Amino acid sequence: MGDCGAGHDDRGQSGYHQPPSHNRVWRKNDKRVSFQDRGGGGGIHKRHGGHKPSRNVFNSLSTLTEGDEDMSHAGTSRRGGYSTRGGYQRGRARVVGAGGPGIRKGRGRGKPGYINHSAIVRAAGGTLPQARGWHRVTIRKGPLYPKNELLSMLVAKCPVPFAPISFIKEGNANCFYVENKEMATALTGLYEKIIMSDGSKLGIMARPSPPPKASHPDGEMLDKLKAVMSSRFLPETKALNLRKFYADPQFLGEPFYAPLNRSLIMNHIIKIIGEHIPGIEAIDLSENDLRSLDDLEKLVEKAPNVKILHLSKNNISNVKDFIMIKDWKLLDLKVDNNPLIDKLTDYIGYVT
Template structure:
C-alpha cells in the first residue's frame, strides 16, 4: 500500500510498495470450438488432480506414435495410404478445467537444464510470458505449474512443435491440477516472513495481493484460495496484528469464501477489505462477512458484477449487506438515506406520556375524564355534546395473531364487521360507507359497540398539537367489555382532533379508533393502579400523597394573565381586559383573542409592552 499522507488506499498499479513476480499480459476470454472427432481423447475430460502421481504413459494430447506401415484403412488392409488431413485423424483439443491451476509435464525433461526448457517454452509463446511455479524433476520428467488458462492453452499448443538440440521434439502435457499443500511449521514460518514485509504499520494495512506468487514462497505452494492456507493466514494476522484495519486479498483466485466467516471475530477492527480480481460468483457469497464494520470494499474483477445490468442496483445491494460503506470499488458513495443512530448516543429516557405544551395538562385531564365517564356509562347519548356537528369517525380492528381467533373471548366479531381496515375494505364506495359523518352517525355507531369500562390510570397520553385553533390528542390503553360473556379485555389506540366551539368549550371534529387483542403484559398490569389518570407518568409512592394545595383566586388570575400574555403576545392591560370580558375563563379568552386577531380587530397598541 503506498504511503500517501497516512491514507489507506489500494491502487491497481501500486500494491503496498510490493512488486509481484512477472506475470502475463492482460487476460482475454477464450473459446474453444469442439472438434469433429468422436474418438476417445485422454485429455478431453480434464480432471481435478490434487496430489496424483504423474502418468507418463502415452504422449501429449493423447495421440500415440504409429509405426511406419502399420496404418489400417477402413477396409482393414494393412499398409494402406494414410488418409488425407482432416479425415480420421485425432485432433488435439484443449479443455479448460474448473480451477485456474494447470500442471505442465515435460516427459524426459530431466535430460535438459531447467533454464533451457523454460527459455525454449518462453520463446515459443512469446510475447506472452509465464511464471513456472514449483519447478521440480519427478523421475525423468520436468514438472511445474501455471495459474492462467490462457498460458496453459499456449503451452498445450507447443506439444511436439519445438525441436530440441538433440533432435527430439519436446512433448508438453497439460493437466488441470492444483499443487498439493501441507500446513506445517515450515510453511507457517515462511508465511509469517512473507506477510511481515507486506505489512504497513503506519496505516495498519496488510497487502496479500497474489500471495502465492511471492518470491519468498517460490518453492512452496501457498495459495489463499485453499481454505486451510487462508485460515492459517488469518490466525497469523490475529496473533500478530489483531488491530489490522485494512486487508488486500486481490488476485488470489478466491471462489468459495464461506470459511471467511471467522474474520468478524478474529479481526474486529477491519474496516477496509479489497477482494478484486478473484472468482467470487455471487453477491450472496459475501454473507459470511456481513458482521464486519466495513467502510471501504473493492470487488471489481469478480464474476458477481456481471450479474447486475444496473450499477445502481449493484451498489444498493452491496450497501444492504454493509450499511456503513462510504467507498465501493474505489468510488466514494453518497451518504446513505437511513435512520441509523450512532452507537455512542444515549437515547432520552422513556416516558409514558408526552405534552407538547405543559399548559394543556389540566385541559387534557379534564377532557378525558369527562369523555370516558360518559362513554363507560349505560347511555352514550350525552356524547352528542362532545362531537362537532360535522365530525367524522372511523374504526379499524385486527387480531394480534391468528391464534386469537380460536378462543371465544378473544374474537373481535363485534368490531371486525364494522372495521374500516383498508386491507379489508378495498372498494372506494365501501370505504365511504364505513366512514361515519356527523355527530348523530358517530354517537349512534358508538352506542352500538359493546359496553365498556376503561382503565384510565393505565392510559398513555400524548398531546401532539396544542394551539388556540386545534388540539391533537392520542392515547392507548386497555378496556374491559362489561356486558359480554367472560368480560374480555381489549387493547385500543385512539386519536382525537379537538377544536374550540363558539360557546367557549371544545368538541371533537375527528375520531380514529383502533382495537385489537391485549398482550399478556397488558392484562397483568390492567386495572391495578390506583393513581388518577395523568398525561405525564406518575411518580410511585408507598403511601397516598396529600392533596395539592389549590392556589388562591388572586394567584389563579395572575397565572392566567401570565399564560395569556405569553401565548398571545398582548401586554398585561389588554390581557386583563380580555380575561375580564370572558369572566376569567382562560380557554374562552384564548378563543376570543384568536377570532378577533384573525379578523384584524385587535389594535397594534395591544402588543406594545
C-alpha cells in the same frame, strides 16, 4: 517419460531466483491507505462529511442479505480506488445495471468503466496472457539439469511471460502448472528447440488439467507463507495485500501451491495474521477465485479492526456471504467483477 502428479515435490533442488515482486501496491501515506487499482467501479464508501450514510458499510448490505433486491442507495466510485480520508467528489449516486460489472450508468457522466486485467510481471518481462484454463506442463529429462538453469532457459526462450506454479519432480520428468492455454501453447512450441548445456534438446508437453492440489503448509512452505505475507505487509498503514496470493513471485518455481480459496490455506493465513498482525486495518483479497466468505468469519475474530476490504475479481455469487463479516466496521468495500454484481438491481455503495 515420467508423469508428474500433484502430490509429489522435489525440495532438494536449488531454488529458482525470482526478481523482486511487483505486486506491492499498498502505498504509505500519512493520511490514508491508498490502493493503486484502475478497476471499473465497485467501491463502497463511507462519507466523511456532509450527509452521512449508515454507521458502516455492512448496514448498507443488510437489505441484500435478506434478499438480492430493493437497494435504495446505489453508486460506484469514479476510479475504482478508495481512500480513508474525506474529500470525495460530491454528486448523485450511480448504479450498475444490466450491463454487468464494470459498466457504469448515470446522468451525463456515466461511461464504461475500465477493468484492469493486468497480471503480475514475470522475469521474462511484459504482462501475462489473460485467458484462464489450467494446463500441466511436463519436461522430459528435466531433473538432469539444475532448476535454475532449466527455468532460466524456458524464461529466455518462451515468447510469452509465464508463471511456473507448483514445480515438482517425478521420475525422469519435471512438471509445473500454468494458468492458461496461451502460456501452455507457447511452451509446447519450444519442443526440442531448447538446447541445454550438454547438447540435449528439451521435450516439452502440456495438457489441460485441473489446478494443482493445495499444498499442506508445514515446514518449508509455512516459512514461505510467512515470508510472502511479511513482504506484502506495510506496518505504517496496517495494510496487507494478498491480491492473487498464489502467484506471488516468491512461490514461482517452488513445489508449493497456496490458493486462498482452499480452507486449508486460508486457515493458516488467518492463523498467521492472528499471531503476528492482529491489528491490521486494510486487506486486499482480490483475484483469488474466492467463492464464498465463510472462512473470513474466523478472520473477523482474529483481526477485528479491519476497515478496508477489497474482494474484486473473485467468484463470489451470494450476497448473504457478507453476514460473515458483519462485525467489521468497514469504511470501504470493493466487490466489482464478482458474479453477485449481476444479480443486483442497484449497486451497493455511495458516491459523494
